Amino acid sequence: MSPSAVALPEILRGEGLPVFEAITPATVTAHIPGLIAELEADLSQLETRLGHRLSAIASDASQLLRWQELMDPLQRLGERLRWSWGVVSHLNGVCNSPELREAHAGQQAAVVRFGNRAGQSRLIYRALEQLQQQHMAASPGAPGHLDGAQQRILAAELRDMQLRGVGLQGAEQEAFNAASQELAELSTRFGNQVLDATNGWTLRLNDPAEVDGLPESLRAQLAQAARSAGDEAASAESGPWLVGLDMPRYAPFLKYSRRRDLRERVYRAHVSRASGQGEVCGEQADGEPLNNWPLIERILALRGEQARRLGYANWAEVSLAAKMADSEAAVEGLLEELRAAALPAAQQELEALRQIARRHHAPEADDLQPWDVSFWAERLRQESFELDSEALRPYFPLPRVLDGLFSLCSRLFDVTIEAADGEAPVWHPDVRYFRIREGAATATGEPIAAFYLDPYSRPGSKRGGAWMDECLVRSRRQDGTTVLPVAYLICNQSPPVAETPSLMTFEEVETLFHEFGHGLQHMLTTVERPQAAGINGVEWDAVELPSQFMENWCYDRATLLGMARHWQSGEPLPEAEFGKLQAARTFMGGTATLRQVHFALVDLKLHSQWRPGCGQSPEQLRRAIAANTTVLAPIDEDAFLCSFGHIFAGGYAAGYYSYKWAEVLSADAFSAFEEVGLENEQQIRDTGRRFRDTVLSLGGSLDPKAVFEAFRGRQPSSEALIRHSGLLAG
Numbered sequence: 179m180s181p182s183a184v185a186l187p188e189i190l191r192g193e194g195l196p197v198f199e200a201i202t203p204a205t206v207t208a209h210i211p212g213l214i215a216e217l218e219a220d221l222s223q224l225e226t227r228l229g230h231r232l233s234a235i236a237s238d239a240s241q242l243l244r245w246q247e248l249m250d251p252l253q254r255l256g257e258r259l260r261w262s263w264g265v266v267s268h269l270n271g272v273c274n275s276p277e278l279r280e281a282h283a284g285q286q287a288a289v290v291r292f293g294n295r296a297g298q299s300r301l302i303y304r305a306l307e308q309l310q311q312q313h314m315a316a317s318p319g320a321p322g323h324l325d326g327a328q329q330r331i332l333a334a335e336l337r338d339m340q341l342r343g344v345g346l347q348g349a350e351q352e353a354f355n356a357a358s359q360e361l362a363e364l365s366t367r368f369g370n371q372v373l374d375a376t377n378g379w380t381l382r383l384n385d386p387a388e389v390d391g392l393p394e395s396l397r398a399q400l401a402q403a404a405r406s407a408g409d410e411a412a413s414a415e416s417g418p419w420l421v422g423l424d425m426p427r428y429a430p431f432l433k434y435s436r437r438r439d440l441r442e443r444v445y446r447a448h449v450s451r452a453s454g455q456g457e458v459c460g461e462q463a464d465g466e467p468l469n470n471w472p473l474i475e476r477i478l479a480l481r482g483e484q485a486r487r488l489g490y491a492n493w494a495e496v497s498l499a500a501k502m503a504d505s506e507a508a509v510e511g512l513l514e515e516l517r518a519a520a521l522p523a524a525q526q527e528l529e530a531l532r533q534i535a536r537r538h539h540a541p542e543a544d545d546l547q548p549w550d551v552s553f554w555a556e557r558l559r560q561e562s563f564e565l566d567s568e569a570l571r572p573y574f575p576l577p578r579v580l581d582g583l584f585s586l587c588s589r590l591f592d593v594t595i596e597a598a599d600g601e602a603p604v605w606h607p608d609v610r611y612f613r614i615r616e617g618a619a620t621a622t623g624e625p626i627a628a629f630y631l632d633p634y635s636r637p638g639s640k641r642g643g644a645w646m647d648e649c650l651v652r653s654r655r656q657d658g659t660t661v662l663p664v665a666y667l668i669c670n671q672s673p674p675v676a677e678t679p680s681l682m683t684f685e686e687v688e689t690l691f692h693e694f695g696h697g698l699q700h701m702l703t704t705v706e707r708p709q710a711a712g713i714n715g716v717e718w719d720a721v722e723l724p725s726q727f728m729e730n731w732c733y734d735r736a737t738l739l740g741m742a743r744h745w746q747s748g749e750p751l752p753e754a755e756f757g758k759l760q761a762a763r764t765f766m767g768g769t770a771t772l773r774q775v776h777f778a779l780v781d782l783k784l785h786s787q788w789r790p791g792c793g794q795s796p797e798q799l800r801r802a803i804a805a806n807t808t809v810l811a812p813i814d815e816d817a818f819l820c821s822f823g824h825i826f827a828g829g830y831a832a833g834y835y836s837y838k839w840a841e842v843l844s845a846d847a848f849s850a851f852e853e854v855g856l857e858n859e860q861q862i863r864d865t866g867r868r869f870r871d872t873v874l875s876l877g878g879s880l881d882p883k884a885v886f887e888a889f890r891g892r893q894p895s896s897e898a899l900i901r902h903s904g905l906l907a908g
């Protein structure tokens with residue numbers, strides 16, 4: 179750190195681990211504008227230098243533009259913004275408050291504007307083209323020739339600038355920029371309205387008859403929610419219990435509540451969130467109902483216009499330009515393959531639910547509704563496998579699950595993971611900090627990375643879902659030393675209640691493994707060029723490979739039985755329960771696959787077919803697709819699109835299919851371990867090492883098809899995914 183950097187306000191430090199408590203809404207408002215002004219000045223200076231260099235090169239063909247003159251300063255500029263704005267965005271996700279949200283929203287336009295300015299700089303674009311021309315003209319090893327990673331970085335940079343409108347002129351470019359900015363604001367508003375609508379609705383239950391069927395852990399959680407809302411006397415036994423629409427409360431309520439009327443109320447509330455209709459859409463501060471429909475149409479219309487300005491027919495084409503999948507047809511081909519296998523399976527599964535409802539003489543047997551599906555599926559699961567996923571919670575206390583995850587990583591990837599709490603500032607007392615060292619089972623190996631883990635749900639201030647984000651990216655400082663990567667790992671699992679640790683459902687364990695897979699790719703990268711290190715430069719539809727790969731290990735005998743132990747008695751998970759977990763893996767597999775296919779197709783078609791005045795609303799288009807991608811038609815107030823944050827508040831527009839695309843890769847990668855035999859220790863370690871040295875290590879430095887082939891020895895096949903999903907039998 180340079181001496182002058184010490185005096186900088188924390189938010190501008192630009193390197194090292196952030197001191198989160200020093201990054202307040204006031205400092206965001208006070209310092210981000212200055213940072214952006216400085217970056218703009220630096221960018222102008224860089225452009226001036228490049229202008230001189232390009233003219234000199236034009237008049238003297240023996241001169242070459244060097245990588246260090248363009249790509250390194252460009253990367254440093256981007257990194258200063260990423261560091262500062264990244265921390266603000268991170269805090270906005272995990273410590274949301276009205277003040278921070280306002281401060282974030284207040285600066286976002288300027289951040290986007292700077293990104294557009296840099297992304298549309300003609301001088302930088304010309305300089306990138308110069309690097310590319312030099313490379314084309316040079317033989318390997320000659321001056322101007324680029325290595326593989328550099329070529330990928332350069333190609334991605336050129337493509338991204340083209341997609342940011344560098345080729346647009348005058349008014350066309352101004353319109354493009356205005357639309358980009360509006361899109362960023364719309365996305366943020368969309369996400370906030372989902373959060374507000376989710377938090378804005380609760381159902382207070384006072385009568386023990388109303389919590390009939392709910393497991394102890396859920397009643398405790400609902401009572402805790404009631405206490406947080408001011409009912410200090412609330413208890414798991416006698417209530418009151420506060421139901422909400424956040425996943426840790428909503429999903430188990432639908433699964434276990436024997437009160438069909440209450441399931442229906444909660445379900446209707448959930449599917450109509452932020453849709454401006456229904457009893458429960460929530461309200462803005464000014465009393466207007468939260469309504470994401472107008473935002474959806476506006477977002478889609480703007481994206482369509484942006485695509486046409488860039489010379490593409492629609493936004494789906496723009497999205498695919500930067501992905502591993504070659505075309506919309508290729509994506510549809512895969513989705514249709516999965517749909518065809520999943521639809522008959524899903525129909526059989528629904529019939530099985532009707533039958534079990536009939537066996538229990540439930541009046542809804544002949545009129546099964548969406549709010550009955552989770553409930554009867556859970557009954558059927560219990561009867562078929564005698565597997566009660568709630569009853570498994572005591573076997574998955576978070577500390578043991580972490581031990582299991584860390585020793586798996588040791589075994590497969592030859593690393594050691596150790597607690598380092600207190601060595602880094604955190605943003606909440608529940609957040610933990612860990613370090614990764616080279617070499618299995620050693621406390622003295624070279625440190626190679628670190629990560630934060632923020633495991634628990636905090637409704638109201640923390641965004642739902644789970645994710646991995648970059649805190650620091652692996653890179654080489656100007657003095658030649660290495661910046662080690664640091665990851666944020668965020669989950670939303672049930673918090674500890676009183677003396678009981680966080681007891682995880684098996685699904686929460688899978689989620690943790692999933693996010694850790696992203697983290698491993700970020701942290702175990704060996705690429706020192708940050709533009710291609712870790713997840714950077716990895717095509718979106720390949721980026722879920724390591725994460726979904728890690729989920730497979732939750733079903734591996736040695737891994738699971740090694741970590742699942744009762745938190746009080748220390749007893750291992752009974753063998754029979756493991757067998758049931760495996761059997762349950764493909765339970766309702768047709769329904770689950772069909773659901774993902776539905777989301778993916780809706781997303782793709784909204785971005786390729788829908789446009790204003792096309793004669794149907796986005797919702798009508800969704801319902802047309804639902805005709806052969808659902809087995810229970812969406813109910814009237816089902817406004818799922820109004821909370822489809824992946825595509826309207828996140829980066830998955832025309833890219834939701836990526837989950838399935840990458841699942842083909844991850845299932846096939848895991849099948850390499852199955853092939854050598856999961857009990858064959860040495861071969862497992864060798865295969866794990868090869869996975870580390872290819873998929874986890876190479877990041878975006880190589881084409882994803884080549885990375886896959888380096889690991890697997892051939893191109894991916896969908897055979898393993900179809901087998902793992904249980905869709906073969908028919």
Ligand SMILES: [Zn+2]
Pocket residue numbers: 692696722725
């Ligand atoms: Zn993921």
